Amino acid sequence: MAKYLTKRIGRSLITLVLIICVVFILMRMMPIEGYFQNFEKLSDEQIQSGLREMGMLDPLPVQLVHFFQNMFKGDFGVSHKYRVNVAVTEILRDKIPVSIKLGSLSILVSLVLGIPLGTMMARFKGKWFDKFGTLFIVFIEAVPAVVYHLLIQMYGTKWLNIPMLFDGADWRCWILPVFSMSLGNIAYYGMWLRRYMVDEANKDYVRLARAKGVSENKVMFRHIFRNAFVPMVQYLPSSFLNTVIGSIYVESLYSVPGMGGLLVNCVKGSDNTMVQAIVLLYATVGVIGLLLGDVLMTVLDPRISLGGKEGGR
């Protein structure tokens, strides 16, 4: 396990370095407007001297080495468009915790509601609960998220008497964004858990468990649920990641000061240093997510041996 982990982490690091290099090189191909606040008004000499100052006229490998050196010092440069001359790290420092808090809460809610939904649907397959659940899932999956997000905001704020403007210190303000963000995941977890559980329920070991005299509830939770949860677990870290990144709409709807939409804004504004840092951040979270997913699966399923003679997965 330790051997596998070091190997796996090593590989993840290589992946990250490659991602950084590719993004860095791509960024050098972007128009240079992104480095100046008032590009149109500047003369050629001013632009050239500005670029020299930033080290943009050095050969590419030298620039890359500089970037890595600065990165290890925790310096990702300054924003040129989004908030002029403010350090990228400073901008992100305020936003990351908000998004992570929102994302974590939403994943927590999704699990707390999605797992029982899927389990109960599988337990009462074909009964009214299953049909009701299917209706809910089809609704969430088929109707564009914008529609129910808007409805929830419109009626939710009114009924619960919550201020329209987001205030991080007021816990009530978190309810609706978290709930809106959870709906998709609840449906997703419910749908897949039900499916995997129905699959498992038809297996021989479940029949044997029943033939042993194990009660139906225990068969469901001790045998079927655990086996059905293994394939789900692999995707949990990635779905956490998607939730953190993918909350653009909900965050802007409730004007949550998180990271949602930041990447898109910075790409649009050609704020190259910001894009670099944000992509690096997402890539790191993504790689860690995949790693965690695999490790979690090994913990739950003894059949998967990481490393060892078979070479793992």
Add this chain to the structure above:
Amino acid sequence: MSEVILSVQNLNIKFNLRGRVLHAIRGIDLDIYKGESIAIVGESGSGKSVFTKSFMGLLDGNGFISSGSILYDGRDLSKITRAKDWQKIRGGEIAMIMQDPMTSLNPLKTIGDQIAEAIQIHQPEFKGEALKQKIIGYLTDVGITEPERRAKQYPHEFSGGMRQRVVIAIALACNPKILICDEPTTALDVTIQAQIIDLLKDLKKKYALTIVFITHDLGVVANIADRVAVMYAGQIIELGMANEIFYDPRHPYTWALLSSLPQLGEKGVSLYTIHGTPPNLFKAVVGDAFAPRNPRALKIDFIKEPPCFEVSPTHWAKTWLLDPRAPQVEPPEVIKYIRELGVKNDAAN
């Protein structure tokens, strides 16, 4: 072999399939005696598994007992509807071993845990160290070496034959009186089959079990069974002591079944096969269900269902050939040959 442990009377089982009704078990009467091993043989789809599953309330959701009774220990199992009541019967009174050991163990639990689960339900008096010893005891009984180490392992660390031993250990851990073995050797290779059969014979003695053996392997039957019930199209068509069925079969279907044994085939002659297919059980069967496939069928076979004719106190068959009014029908050559073998055997004993 005197006391009846389980008595099935005129059992009918039906399945609802897409709005149609399939009559899977068509009136079975069978007494199972304490301590015997009875084999139920028949081709795929004859209802062997469905019949025994009904003893444990394990019929699929669309299956139901339409009439008849299954008497066990003073109660009628066919009347049980509450899951809670079934849980007492399942395992504790009647346990089951399934066909495919590769899939019948939970892959995520150690085999020790899976045996413990059965003990905790049916023998809750064993706890802590005693429970551990009990698990090791069962593993030793089914012939697993180093039981202490093996108990901590997961099913994927066992071979097929070893897994079937574990499944048997789980069944034993329920402390049952009747053990239903649903084709326990079909998925195993021949050498392992013999070991498992021997193991079951030993365990039957040690734990005073009554064994119901479902199989289509007549070799296995000859090895383990005291009595044999031959099933066809949801009915038992012939029942007798093992030697009666093997050396003196009376029903044309039993003849056909024995004739198709490759061991009795002659070099250069094609193996015997039974032509046609079993009847469609969605429709009502008229007369003898086997008649359309039976080259020796009488006219009445197509009109009226035969009753059970007694051959000896322990042997009966459901065929019009045994009616005193029936014409003398010669059985196939192979059957005459094995009858002679039987006579010789008797003379030798």
